[in-house]
Amino acid sequence: MKTIRFVSVRGAVGRCFVLAFLCWTALLVGCAVFSPPPPDTFALDGFAAREAGAVALCARALLAREMEAKKGTNANPAVGVEDLFHAHALLPDNTDILTDYLLLAEEAGRYEQAYRCLAAYIRRHPEADAVYHLTAAHFADRAALPSEAADECARYLAFCPTNQEIASVRVRALFDAKRDRDALRALRDNRAYFHNADATNNPLRWAYHFLENRNEPDRALPCLEILLESCKDDPQFTSEVLVLIGQVRLNLGETNAAHRIWHKSYRLYPSVDPVRLSGRVLAENPNAVVKLCKAASRPDAEVEDRLRYAEALLHLPSPAGSSGTNRVYACGFQNLAESEAILRSICDRADSVGLGKDENLFHWHLVAMGELLSSTPPEGVEPVRFGQEDLVKTARAMIARFPESAQAKNYLAYYWAERGENLKEAHELVNRALKIAPKSAAILDTKGWILFKLGRPYQALQFLLKAAEKDRDPEIFQHAATVLRSLGRDEEAAKFEEAIK
Secondary structure: HHHHHHHHHHHHHHHHHHHHHHHHHHHHHHHHHHHHHHHHEEEEEEHOOOOOOOHHHHHHHHHHHHHHOOOHHHHOOOOOOHHHHHHHHOOOOOHHHHHHHHHHHHHOOHHHOOOOOOOHHHHHOOOHHHHHHHHHHHHHHHHOHHHHHHHHHHHHHHHHOOOHHHHHHHHHHHHHOHHHHHHHHHHHHHHHHHHHHHHHHHHHHHHHHHHHHOOHHHHHHHHHHHHHHHHOOOHHHHHHHHHHHHHHHHOOOHHHHHHHHHHHHHHHHHOOOHHHHHHHHHOOHHHHHHHHHHHHOOOOOOHHHHHHHHHHHHOOOOOOOOOOOOOOHHHHHHHHHHHHHHHHHHHHOOOOOOOOHHHHHHHHHHHHHHHOOOOOOOOOOOOOOOOHHHHHHHHHHHHHHHHOOHHHHHHHHHHHHHHHHHHHHHHHHHHHHHHHHOOOOOHHHHHHHHHOOOOOOHHEEEHHHHHHOOOHHHHHHHHHHHHHHHHHHHHHHHHHHHHHO
């Protein structure tokens, strides 16, 4: 009985399982056949999404620019820049978006941001065209990032080494970044590579920049030393460079070194410039002046010592009771007379002592003669033994010796203008001087003053105003004021007279 019952139960369970399986199968088939189809879906991958966003941002930037452009001159240059910046962030390797962004960033003055974006692009694409480095250098320079600008210029020059303009810009950026060692190396490299006048003289320009604009003689000195390396075959130019180096040494407090350098300059190519500088410094030391006087008084005295003493005499402390700003009163009539006598004796034998080609020596003597003749000797002092005709003769001799000398012609022309003599010849002389040095304030002043003396005040005023623009010399201002008052323009004349005070 038990066996039969177990068999019957097992059969019932099996039938139930088969029935359940058929029901579930039918249900699934029915759902698959009779259920509605799923709705359509749209999706973008990551790059496509960024691209779509970048396009939208560019379109919005373009639309904003067009709307802003309708405002005319009041348009805001920054409109659309932010959208393009974000578009570039989405697609940093898209050169079209990068180019548009850089153009707008330039207009909006976002130089540093633009440089950072461009520098990052260049790092990702080291094979990028050289123009990208040039553009990066431009933005870094405008963003006051001189070190980065110099580096970008160097990378550009690696592609285009013949671009001398960019090579010069790199030097400037290096100096601005206080990377003087690299800048000096670049100056040397430029001189060796380009080997032309501009590359050779660039150290001189930088030396003047540091001396005149920055008052940094310690930075000017190595520039001059580089220049000295390139002019060893030109004694005159080397001597002129040594004069500047001596001045720099003096500014740095190295007085003895300055005297040694000026002496070397004179020995290399005799001229009065280094000697006058040395004499001017020695005049401040009473003991040095005494020694110099003894050296210059010997019958066999060196020309260099005599010239140095002649200059020292002009810069000795003012005599007791003297007053005024005129150089004659500052140094004393007797000192000036002694200095002039020394200069006359040297000018008489200038060719034999190697100074025959030095225009400044003869002009120095001419000026000393004029100052002596224009002053009254103190009581008990013997007057000079030459007159106005000797001065004119000396000036004419200088013009004959140096036919291209603008200062000799100008000196004689102005001398006659002050005295109201030979105005026609004076006018011819100053016109010849202007052809040689058309931008000289002193010559423009002489031209205007002669025209005024010739009764042509309106023409005179044009030249005097040009001279006043170039040089705020009190004498030029006084001439301009005099001419303005003659024309009834007293208010303008008063302004010049006030400026003199």
